[in-house]
Amino acid sequence: MSNNANDNIIIKKSETSKIDSVDFENLSFGNVFTDHMLICDYKQGIWEKPVIQPYEPFLIDPSAKVFHYGQAIFEGMKAYKDGNDDVWLFRPDQNYERFNKSAKRLAMPEVPEAVFMEGMKKLIELDKQWVKNEVGSSLYIRPFMIATGPGVVAAPAQFYRFMIILSPAKAYYSGEVKVIVAEHYSRAANGGIGAAKAAGNYSAQFYPTKLANEMGYQQIIWTDDATHTRLEEAGTMNVFFRINDTLYTAPTSERILDGVTRKSLIAIAERENIKVDVRPILVEELIAAAENGTLQEIFGSGTAAVVNPIVGFSYKEKYYELPKQENSLALQLKAMLNNIQYKLAEDTFGWTVKI
């Protein structure tokens, strides 16, 4: 292992690479990690120097608060390679900002921009050969922070660890997606942590999603927990509904994650003169539109899948199939967004950042 320290980041390079053992044609999402990872520890008020080192398990105390009280947040972003083998990030400022909002909501320390941004860029640079130059291929970036401080008293920890790990990703194809509209279970409370990318939000969804899977549905569209009358978002995606030629999506709130893909699609749609109406959407409006034939499309938006068309949904044990689209807005928007991300179209928004 060779050690290189520059002013800000300590780099311990791996002597070997796992890359030749990876089947890049048959990657399943999120299971393979690159050669390196970044670690930055926070000890009683001070962020230490970040370390980039070989990806490997690390030691942690059994009483670390992440295990007992769920202080854990994350982000999900991607790096894309263009035709010149340059690597690009997409709106990393948005993820950085959201990360620190999540940190605040969970009483965790904010991560300095230099640690998050410079750390991420240095790490990706080192594992650059893991990013493949092909539309659909990308490097999924997972910054996260956990409470490493020990003790089983229910109070915020004094010690935290910020990390970044990288996972090469193929085009996210998950087959036909059918969803179920939530009638009983919920992912987030009013005044809760739904708007934070907090680990605890996801474990809450697994059991209801398992029940949905058993009934033949891949995902759940969550509704507001108090009345189950308003459509909110899916497990890891925001949701758009196309009725006639207008796209509808719920406003973000303290229950709903402010998705980067969602807001980018809204901006692109507006540029393309596609009407987008951001307002609460009632389940009964959805049913009425499905019944009178004006409901054209439903799709999810998120970093992993980009845009995920939905073929039908179930509500109160009735299944509503969506019409097949010749000219789906979902796929048009997906192509326009991908073209910006892979530098195949002009980035009129200034969203892409070169590494």
Next chain:
Amino acid sequence: MSNNANDNIIIKKSETSKIDSVDFENLSFGNVFTDHMLICDYKQGIWEKPVIQPYEPFLIDPSAKVFHYGQAIFEGMKAYKDGNDDVWLFRPDQNYERFNKSAKRLAMPEVPEAVFMEGMKKLIELDKQWVKNEVGSSLYIRPFMIATGPGVVAAPAQFYRFMIILSPAKAYYSGEVKVIVAEHYSRAANGGIGAAKAAGNYSAQFYPTKLANEMGYQQIIWTDDATHTRLEEAGTMNVFFRINDTLYTAPTSERILDGVTRKSLIAIAERENIKVDVRPILVEELIAAAENGTLQEIFGSGTAAVVNPIVGFSYKEKYYELPKQENSLALQLKAMLNNIQYKLAEDTFGWTVKI
């Protein structure tokens, strides 16, 4: 290190003990752990043989799902020593049952009774000298389970680790406790995981609790997240309100933890002909009772503090001080419960289990 394997549990005894370095007179809750811990791993459908070994940090993959998706649950119980140096558990069946309910809600595997119960007993036996024979002193027991399975796809893990760690505890004295009634933030959603002892529920409370602390309140009494009109529970305690001579406590629900202390106090109160009314309690009833002088006491109930009298509460920026009690029901019930736990009174309920 000596290795002893019996049929069911592998025991690796620590060669030395930390016990002489511990100041048992000045323990702060949950910061000191005993010499041993129990580990039992679950791999794709099978629970391996539990191992009792020296307490120490363990290795875990950076992509372990506990860090990213919050699959983590726990229990909190205590062991008590009687005058004959025998060690007793209090209603461990209740914690075991609740643990597996939590597991189910988080799509985690249920832990076999032999692993949980026999493992716990063997572990406590080994660290028996850490339980002090004195009312108020006890050994806090923390069984927990985390998702160790790797991968950043948002779905339940394939690998889990069940652990038990032990922490010697003194009488839990936290000074005068003033609480604030939640008006905006919430700990649990309808159809969420509030009734599970899930790690994610606690991190959600830290930031609002920090805000409360800054205003001079130690805890929050949570209200229902939809309307904030019904009193539910505190951060780690259920809550009782005494109006005239009746105790009121909210019914448990999918938002409220079914506390073992709460149900034990209800049973003792009923035995003592103290009237207990289990029904939703409105914030406005509490205010009315405080204003007309019928509100006598508020107290929290939980394993750590047993019974925690509250001296006053704040709602809509107004502070309501509770009357001083000559003959507090809180302290009477606490004494009766403690007497059962420490074997100073007959256990008419059959709650105590000898190790």
